[in-house]
Amino acid sequence: MFFEVFVPLIFALVGLMLGSFSNVIVYRGENDIPLLSKSRSFCPSCQHELKWYDNIPLLSFISLKGRCRYCHSPISKRYPLVELIGMAIFLSSYFLYAYVYDGAIGYHYPEEAMAIVDSLATSFVLLFLFDAALIDKKTQTVPTYLLLLIILPLLARGIADLFINPAYWALHLIALALATLLFLGSFLLTKLIYKQEAIGLADVIIAIGLGFAYDVFSFIFFLLVACLSAAIIEIIKLRKQSKGPFAFVPYLFLGVMFMSLAFPMARDWLIGGLGL
Numbered sequence: 001m002f003f004e005v006f007v008p009l010i011f012a013l014v015g016l017m018l019g020s021f022s023n024v025i026v027y028r029g030e031n032d033i034p035l036l037s038k039s040r041s042f043c044p045s046c047q048h049e050l051k052w053y054d055n056i057p058l059l060s061f062i063s064l065k066g067r068c069r070y071c072h073s074p075i076s077k078r079y080p081l082v083e084l085i086g087m088a089i090f091l092s093s094y095f096l097y098a099y100v101y102d103g104a105i106g107y108h109y110p111e112e113a114m115a116i117v118d119s120l121a122t123s124f125v126l127l128f129l130f131d132a133a134l135i136d137k138k139t140q141t142v143p144t145y146l147l148l149l150i151i152l153p154l155l156a157r158g159i160a161d162l163f164i165n166p167a168y169w170a171l172h173l174i175a176l177a178l179a180t181l182l183f184l185g186s187f188l189l190t191k192l193i194y195k196q197e198a199i200g201l202a203d204v205i206i207a208i209g210l211g212f213a214y215d216v217f218s219f220i221f222f223l224l225v226a227c228l229s230a231a232i233i234e235i236i237k238l239r240k241q242s243k244g245p246f247a248f249v250p251y252l253f254l255g256v257m258f259m260s261l262a263f264p265m266a267r268d269w270l271i272g273g274l275g276l
Contacts, residue, residue, distance in 0.1 A: 019086020179211025226255030
């Protein structure tokens with residue numbers, strides 16, 4: 001009962017609270033407001049500062065019936081949606097990595113020490129990368145503090161895997177070299193030859209962080225999903241209207257989401273099959 005209900009409830013609540021925090025990150029990032037600004041959260045319509053009980057994840061939106069307490073303007077449905085996404089990310093990571101289902105014996109904790117590391121790292125990376133994707137889509141920038149919030153759990157995940165599974169160091173090294181060659185190489189060459197950036201520096205840093213954190217099989221899967229989705233979606237957009245530079249972080253998020261939530265079992269099968 002403890003691991004089936006209580007621990008998932010903690011993950012869900014943390015996901016909700018960090019989803020609420022994500023709304024602050026995204027709004028301030030999109031509107032070029034410092035994250036550590038002294039001003040409290042406020043209504044975008046009437047600018048009235050919100051009380052603590054106006055910021056309770058989900059409950060405040062429901063109790064206020066989706067309207068500001070002070071000016072009665074509609075509250076964007078994106079706020080509760082992002083909170084729910086935060087909860088879904090944390091719960092998915094918990095049940096995928098830390099408390100997995102085995103058809104033969106039911107739910108259980110894996111013996112690998114990386115299980116809890118993966119559940120936490122995946123939760124934080126996906127949530128903050130989702131925030132970065134929303135900001136990048138609107139402004140084509142990623143705030144430095146948000147970049148740090150993405151990179152730190154990636155570094156923690158990579159270091160933990162190197163200590164817990166030292167036999168995988170070569171797979172991490174190949175992924176890191178591949179990420180550096182493709183992303184940093186593209187960034188430097190296009191800036192040198194064409195005097196413009198093919199991709200943003202934030203994209204490069206995130207990709208290299210992913211290369212350090214994951215093995216080469218996971219990274220290649222991430223790369224395929226990110227690049228193919230970018231190519232398909234941007235080609236469709238080009239048919240409708242001419243476009244200049246586009247935000248790439250949303251596609252990085254898609255790649256990491258599929259790599260983290262859909263690829264772990266296939267990755268382990270590949271590594272085991274090759275005897276690595």
